[in-house]
Amino acid sequence: MEAVEALERIAFLLERGRAPTYRVRAFRTAAAVVRGLVPGELAERTAKGSLETLKGIGPKTAGVIGEALAGGVPAYLERLEGEARAPLVEGGAGSELRALLKGDCHLHSDWSDGGSPVAAMGRAARDLGHDWAVLTDHSPRLTVAHGLSPERLAEQLDLVAELNAQWAPFRLLTGIECDILDDGGLDQEPELLDRLDLVVVSVHSKLRMDAAAMTRRMVAAVSNPRADVLGHCTGRLVTGRGRAESQFDAEAVFAACARAGTAVEINSRPERLDPPRRLLRRAVAAGALFAVDTDAHAPGQLDWQVIGCARAEECGVPAERVVNTWDVEKLLAWTGASRARLREDP
Missing domain, CATH: 3.20.20.140 (Metal-dependent hydrolases)
Known part of the structure; x- marks a missing residue:
């Protein structure tokens, strides 16, 4: 899963579940930051552990990015997807x-x-x-x-x-x-x-x-x-x-x-x-x-x-x-x- 895709999907599910605006904004902001990086920069920063030096990326969003780059579905996203399986009505x-x-x-x-x-x-x-x-x-x-x-x-x-x-x-x-x-x-x-x-x-x-x-x-x-x-x-x-x-x-x-x-x-x-x-x-x-x-x-x-x-x-x-x-x-x-x-x- 691409990092931007994971971040935006998390934001979508948080909005669907009526999460606080600040929490949603954190993931949408991180997605925008990642989208603006030059090719290869995301992987390089992740390997060096310097993602959080970028304004707009914190520990939680950095963790999601790292898990996505490793080839898996981020654990936080998996949990939200599980919760979303419960119908709204x-x-x-x-x-x-x-x-x-x-x-x-x-x-x-x-x-x-x-x-x-x-x-x-x-x-x-x-x-x-x-x-x-x-x-x-x-x-x-x-x-x-x-x-x-x-x-x-x-x-x-x-x-x-x-x-x-x-x-x-x-x-x-x-x-x-x-x-x-x-x-x-x-x-x-x-x-x-x-x-x-x-x-x-x-x-x-x-x-x-x-x-x-x-x-x-x-x-x-x-x-x-x-x-x-x-x-x-x-x-x-x-x-x-x-x-x-x-x-x-x-x-x-x-x-x-x-x-x-x-x-x-x-x-x-x-x-x-x-x-x-x-x-x-x-x-x-x-x-x-x-x-x-x-x-x-x-x-x-x-x-x-x-x-x-x-x-x-x-x-x-x-x-x-x-x-x-x-x-x-x-x-x-x-x-x-x-x-x-x-x-x-x-």
């Missing part, structure tokens, strides 16, 4: 739907509040077996997450085009997680949204807004032809100190989603699990489409999708109404249909 729940998924509609890179470059996120999605994935960094208003200004978003589109030229047939689709403004408007220039393959719309501010006002806000957003997926609809957090659900008329919001063809996201993040089961069942009854997404902020988190799949199966979500089961042509035909309506009736 009990009883194999979600595995049937997960096997049908072709992509993920919601992931972040270090262009906003993710921890890894766009290329690393795309490669991880491809290596998990996806045919496509959508890059959805935050919009400008979410400054705490380093949201993308129109200029930065335009730059990112060029980067994605360059990567896709190297990755075919896998495709990284262009997108954004666009803040829903107080009046239900979308936080990005319409002309730029029209250039994107897919738009996730989410509430990130004034989560305790009065229920009637929140309902109007969300209905306006999901009815916008530029909106494709309603992200983490209640905004709740179920771990740590937690955060209560936003209050809104679920029937009205999900009916609006069904009318507009906007998918309701089943957010797979363990701290979100949004929407709650009772609301997920209401969205099924309303006839809405769904997107089972990871909202991943690191490569290892892309493997959390089975958590959302388990909730979808439990709540009776029909697989044919899950947009992640569609091939890229069908997905883009769906998102493009609403944009076409805008051109017909601007």
